[in-house]
Amino acid sequence: MITLQSVQITGRCMIYRSMTLTRLSAIPIALLVLAVPAKPGQGPQTSGSPAVLKVVHVIGMETAKPGARGELAVMDGAMQFTASKHETKVAVTSIDDIFTGEETTQAGGKLGRVVKTAALAAPYDSGMALSLLLRTKIDLLTVAYHGSNGELRGAIFALPKGQAAEVRARLITLGAHVKAPPTALTTSGEKSQ
Numbered sequence: 001m002i003t004l005q006s007v008q009i010t011g012r013c014m015i016y017r018s019m020t021l022t023r024l025s026a027i028p029i030a031l032l033v034l035a036v037p038a039k040p041g042q043g044p045q046t047s048g049s050p051a052v053l054k055v056v057h058v059i060g061m062e063t064a065k066p067g068a069r070g071e072l073a074v075m076d077g078a079m080q081f082t083a084s085k086h087e088t089k090v091a092v093t094s095i096d097d098i099f100t101g102e103e104t105t106q107a108g109g110k111l112g113r114v115v116k117t118a119a120l121a122a123p124y125d126s127g128m129a130l131s132l133l134l135r136t137k138i139d140l141l142t143v144a145y146h147g148s149n150g151e152l153r154g155a156i157f158a159l160p161k162g163q164a165a166e167v168r169a170r171l172i173t174l175g176a177h178v179k180a181p182p183t184a185l186t187t188s189g190e191k192s193q
Contacts, residue, residue: 060155
């Protein structure tokens with residue numbers, strides 16, 4: 001049996017909380033984590049309809065706050081980001097360059113807190129396996145564009161895994177300007193042809 005105790009200081013008094021887990025109760029928590037389905041609506045889109053993706057705005061759009069969750073759509077010659085009451089459009093012809101990348105993140109939220117607590121309570125360092133289950137890969141999409149007054153601007157979005165390359169390809173087919181990728185250097189430092 002494992003007992004976790006935490007102390008929370010609220011104002012002038014301290015509150016003691018105790019949580020007791022047995023090895024058998026950690027197994028259902030692990031099974032619960034494995035049984036959670038993937039979020040619907042984040043799979044690949046059909047090529048006939050405009051792609052509308054659930055994304056996180058990292059930074060860069062004028063009217064959206066950093067970290068805002070919203071929808072990214074490429075339609076009618078523009079890239080459109082919609083979050084709550086704000087909508088921002090960037091004309092595809094004003095896009096100068098598009099970069100994509102991958103990141104590994106750790107899930108959060110209510111489920112993340114529960115699993116992290118269970119990982120602390122798991123015996124014999126088996127909690128590390130639970131924390132590995134929380135790791136997810138995301139794609140990053142960075143768009144460099146010119147604003148309405150000609151100023152250089154940039155925006156970064158976090159997309160579901162495998163979606164950034166599709167959005168980049170769709171923007172290019174609609175007329176976004178993309179600079180040629182830099183030539184790779186060989187191990188001796190010379191440029192490859």
